[in-house]
Amino acid sequence: MKTTHSNSRRNFMKFLGASSLFAVTPGMAEDTTTPHIVVVGGGFSGATCAKYLKMWGGSSVNVTIIEANPTYVSPILSNLVLNGQKTISDLSFTYGDLSSKYGINMIHTTVNSVDKINQSLTLGNGSSVKYDKLVLAAGMDFIKVNDYDITKVPHAWKAGEQTDLLKAQIDAMADGDTFTMTIPAAPYRCPPGPYERACVVADYLKNVKGFSNCQVNVLDANANITVEADTFGAKFAEYGVEYKPSTTVTAVNDETKTLTYIENDVSKTLSSTVLNVIPKQKAAPIVFKAGVNSGNWAPINPLSYESVMANGIYIIGDSQGTGQPKAGHIGNSEAKVCADAILRTLNGVALYPSPKTNSACYSPTSTTEASWLSAVFKYDENEQKMVISNLAAGEPSTSNYSQMFSWSGNLFSDTFS
Numbered sequence: 541m542k543t544t545h546s547n548s549r550r551n552f553m554k555f556l557g558a559s560s561l562f563a564v565t566p567g568m569a570e571d572t573t574t575p576h577i578v579v580v581g582g583g584f585s586g587a588t589c590a591k592y593l594k595m596w597g598g599s600s601v602n603v604t605i606i607e608a609n610p611t612y613v614s615p616i617l618s619n620l621v622l623n624g625q626k627t628i629s630d631l632s633f634t635y636g637d638l639s640s641k642y643g644i645n646m647i648h649t650t651v652n653s654v655d656k657i658n659q660s661l662t663l664g665n666g667s668s669v670k671y672d673k674l675v676l677a678a679g680m681d682f683i684k685v686n687d688y689d690i691t692k693v694p695h696a697w698k699a700g701e702q703t704d705l706l707k708a709q710i711d712a713m714a715d716g717d718t719f720t721m722t723i724p725a726a727p728y729r730c731p732p733g734p735y736e737r738a739c740v741v742a743d744y745l746k747n748v749k750g751f752s753n754c755q756v757n758v759l760d761a762n763a764n765i766t767v768e769a770d771t772f773g774a775k776f777a778e779y780g781v782e783y784k785p786s787t788t789v790t791a792v793n794d795e796t797k798t799l800t801y802i803e804n805d806v807s808k809t810l811s812s813t814v815l816n817v818i819p820k821q822k823a824a825p826i827v828f829k830a831g832v833n834s835g836n837w838a839p840i841n842p843l844s845y846e847s848v849m850a851n852g853i854y855i856i857g858d859s860q861g862t863g864q865p866k867a868g869h870i871g872n873s874e875a876k877v878c879a880d881a882i883l884r885t886l887n888g889v890a891l892y893p894s895p896k897t898n899s900a901c902y903s904p905t906s907t908t909e910a911s912w913l914s915a916v917f918k919y920d921e922n923e924q925k926m927v928i929s930n931l932a933a934g935e936p937s938t939s940n941y942s943q944m945f946s947w948s949g950n951l952f953s954d955t956f957s
């Protein structure tokens with residue numbers, strides 16, 4: 541797959557050569573006039589943005605990541621924890637390289653509020669931090685239908701404890717038990733991810749645990765499988781997954797593990813041994829607190845990822861509302877467009893006019909096979925938005941399964957190393 545932002549980056553590097561202000565001098569002391577860029581969130585989008593700001597901006601910028609957790613657990617590949625092919629520790633990353641190799645300041649606490657007038661953040665540890673530019677890369681949040689206990693009905697859509705909880709529930713299933721998952725209306729994090737999970741769990745119960753009487757149900761709020769419909773449709777038929785499109789969950793009972801849902805205008809209930817409800821989604825809480833959302837997501841200028849509602853605040857990753865997918869690979873890609881745009885803006889240089897971004901999702905469908913889906917987006921000047929310029933997909937195979945680890949290894953290393 542072609543690098544997403546290569547043209548823009550080349551262009552920027554040319555600009556670097558022409559600008560003495562931007563000369564990168566490792567180890568040079570930074571004075572108090574150096575612009576301070578604060579990135580909230582150290583996931584695929586935030587960690588990448590901070591790294592490229594320092595790689596391209598050097599000592600001309602101070603960069604701080606404020607991240608709630610000292611360890612990041614990748615949701616990418618986390619369905620493989622459910623079938624025992626990976627552990628949470630395999631998918632865990634720390635921020636040592638970002639500090640030691642690139643000079644990024646790390647603060648581990650939660651950002652509680654944004655004061656746009658004074659350009660200052662209030663932190664969970666009681667202190668405050670001033671910024672010149674603010675990047676919100678805080679992922680997404682859930683909209684639950686009622687207040688049920690997620691330790692009993694896990695979503696496992698943010699990886700870590702939730703993934704281990706769901707795995708333990710699946711491992712406690714006996715032959716004849718049922719596993720039911722629900723898929724929210726798009727847009728949600730990782731378009732193929734829920735369908736991939738249904739395949740992984742069905743394969744695990746049937747082919748790894750050797751159960752012949754377990755039932756896997758998928759209740760989808762969407763009218764059809766949203767992506768790779770032929771691939772997942774064929775796998776559902778092979779595994780005997782019961783797929784119900786256009787179903788809206790209206791209540792979740794965590795005690796009885798019962799769903800109430802609407803199908804064809806009729807309210808129905810379904811009880812299951814394991815319930816995996818993936819709730820509807822919206823931008824991260826800090827986006828709402830900063831007042832840069834319109835509805836559930838944050839509108840931005842795709843040339844820079846700067847909010848259309850507040851100057852100097854940029855939103856990348858799952859929270860952005862451009863219509864591009866909510867996924868880690870494209871979050872990494874958006875981060876580079878954003879880093880480039882911030883550095884240009886700080887230096888009075890015009891934004892790169894034709895950015896491209898790229899999304900790639902690999903979907904394991906068993907312990908040995910995976911499919912993939914990739915989309916390239918380009919900026920359409922007339923529509924002033926990102927549009928798909930190329931779409932490609934690969935069917936489940938063992939070679940795609942091994943390529944999945946090369947792809948993810950590259951993405952992990954480009955983000956955290």
Ligand SMILES: Cc1cc2nc3c(=O)[nH]c(=O)nc-3n(C[C@H](O)[C@H](O)[C@H](O)COP(=O)(O)OP(=O)(O)OC[C@H]3O[C@@H](n4cnc5c(N)ncnc54)[C@H](O)[C@@H]3O)c2cc1C
Pocket residue numbers: 580581582583584585586606607608609612614615616617618619649650651652677678679680696697698729730733824826856857858859866867868869870871899900901902903
């Ligand atoms: C099962 C599954 C499979 C997936 N597979 C793929 C795939 O194949 N390809 C792909 O591209 N994507 C995939 N994804 C999607 C991908 O994981 C997400 O889209 C991606 O993690 C989003 O990156 P982000 O940087 O926007 O947010 P996140 O990765 O969620 O990072 C946000 C960070 O911000 C921190 N944070 C939030 N609020 C605050 C605050 N107020 N103060 C301090 N810190 C804060 C959080 O702690 C978190 O670390 C998959 C997801 C799942 C669930």
